[in-house]
Amino acid sequence: MSDPKQPTVFHVTHWKAGSQWVYGILEACAPARIVKPKVKVAHFFEDPIQPGMIYPTVYTARNRFRSVLWPEGKPALVENARTFVVIRDLRDAMISLYFSLKVSHPIISKAVEEGHQKLNELKTEEEGLMYIINERGQASANIQRSWLRAPEKEALFLRYEDLIADEQGGFAKIAEHCQIDVSPSRLTQIVNDNSFKNRAGRKPGEEDVTSHYRKGVSGDWKNHFTDEIKKAFKEKFGQLLIDTGYEKDLNW
Numbered sequence: 664m665s666d667p668k669q670p671t672v673f674h675v676t677h678w679k680a681g682s683q684w685v686y687g688i689l690e691a692c693a694p695a696r697i698v699k700p701k702v703k704v705a706h707f708f709e710d711p712i713q714p715g716m717i718y719p720t721v722y723t724a725r726n727r728f729r730s731v732l733w734p735e736g737k738p739a740l741v742e743n744a745r746t747f748v749v750i751r752d753l754r755d756a757m758i759s760l761y762f763s764l765k766v767s768h769p770i771i772s773k774a775v776e777e778g779h780q781k782l783n784e785l786k787t788e789e790e791g792l793m794y795i796i797n798e799r800g801q802a803s804a805n806i807q808r809s810w811l812r813a814p815e816k817e818a819l820f821l822r823y824e825d826l827i828a829d830e831q832g833g834f835a836k837i838a839e840h841c842q843i844d845v846s847p848s849r850l851t852q853i854v855n856d857n858s859f860k861n862r863a864g865r866k867p868g869e870e871d872v873t874s875h876y877r878k879g880v881s882g883d884w885k886n887h888f889t890d891e892i893k894k895a896f897k898e899k900f901g902q903l904l905i906d907t908g909y910e911k912d913l914n915w
Contacts, residue, residue: 669696670745672717672841673707675728675810677803679759680751681823684857686719688834691853692845693717702772707731712740717843722802724809745841748810751823752909753900754884756803757795761887764799765791792892796899804900811906822908824881830854 674689676682690697698706698713700720707721708731721728728746733739764778778799782791810818819840826833834854838845845853855861888896897913904910 669715669844670743670842671712671714671741672696672843673721673728673744673746674717674719674749675721675723675746675806675818676749677722677751677756677806679756679763679803680749681826682720682722682749685749685826685837687857688853689717689719689843691857692838692843692850714741714743717841722806724806725813726809746817747819747821747837747840748813749821749823749826750807750810750907752881752884753800753804753807753903753907754888754896754909755881757792757800757896758884758887760799760803761788761791761795764795788887789889789892792887793895796892796895800900804903807907808903827859827881830858 672689674682674685676685686700696715696717698710698716698718700706701710704720704722707718707723712732723731732741732744761782764775765782768775768779770776770779781794785791785794810820813820819836821833821837831851831854834850835847837843838850893915901910901913904915905912
């Protein structure tokens with residue numbers, strides 16, 4: 664139930680950055696406040712914004728996000744917003760997107776259907792990854808790039824890799840920043856219940872390409888990037904890797 668006295672929470676992210684994992688934990692922390700995600704982020708872009716609720720999996724760039732909540736020349740839709748942004752190494756995000764679209768993702772939209780069909784028509788993994796880089800990667804890159812310089816008072820900025828390295832510490836930061844009313848002991852239990860091992864039934868690193876929780880580790884791109892894929896990725900997104908702190912230069 665909406666409670667305008669509580670902050671309205673927005674979990675902003677891009678595709679394949681642990682969004683369903685984070686959503687599951689938010690829902691367990693405050694089930695009555697969760698706004699169920701919809702295809703094409705319709706729960707944020709199309710439905711009325713409900714003050715005091717928690718909005719998970721908001722895939723959007725900063726300028727569009729702000730234009731929804733604080734439209735120019737119109738009253739603000741929320742006065743007390745708490746936003747946190749989760750990004751992931753774009754190389755790993757693209758590997759995850761490749762396997763998701765090709766194998767495991769339910770056909771919930773035309774875009775998913777088209778991606779699934781295309782990837783299964785291509786003959787090699789390299790061709791498939793080139794398609795992901797050239798046709799599907801820019802949207803996630805735009806989201807990352809747009810939030811990089813957001814002031815700290817506007818959003819808590821987190822990396823997926825830091826979250827999986829310290830799940831308890833990371834989600835404690837999120838709960839504190841977003842003023843989510845959950846006791847430390849309850850949050851610890853929720854995070855444990857939603858660990859990769861409990862969600863997937865496997866240890867991190869044990870792969871199942873048919874599962875939404877495919878592998879659960881960072882750095883998997885190294886097992887899939889050929890020289891040609893590296894070259895194409897660097898041309899399009901190399902500077903972004905530097906800007907987001909994943910690389911110091913292009914010599915990787």
